[in-house]
Amino acid sequence: MTAATTPATTAARTIPMWRTGLFACVAAAVATTVTAAIARGAGVPLEIAGEPVPLLGFTELTLLFSAIGVLLAVALRRWAASPKRMFLAVTLVLTALSIVPDLLISATVATRLTLFATHLVAAVIVIPLVAGRLPGRTR
Secondary structure, X not given: OOOOOOHHHXXXXXXXXXXXXXXXXXXXXHHHHHHHHHHHHOOOOOEEOOEEOOHHHHHHHHHHHHXXXXXXXXXXXXXXXXXXXXXXXXXXXXXXXXXXXXXXOOOOHHHHHHXXXXXXXXXXXXXXXXXXXXXXXXX
């Protein structure tokens, strides 16, 4: 074996994208749900327009949108000249855009900050894990 190909790097390359994506989605869902539960436990009223936001709502939406991010990565790996670069650019823009509705809702500042935090927590988990599985250039 050469220095560039060690058992650790070879094993990392053989992990399928779906497995990495599934791990990232589940980890992000757990992390956002825990973040929301901690905020609720600290007295943050997780309510939008007077309606409570269920903790499982954080889980479900994180799973859904993280899975969309993984599907985006799969598509970019196939069609983009620089999949990793494109994935990072698109997901960073999408993360920023995901916070916009939180600015427009009828909620307390603490609730809004909690919602911002959950978006960022999910992004910090999913984006690096999935981007790490993408090649820098394909063509």
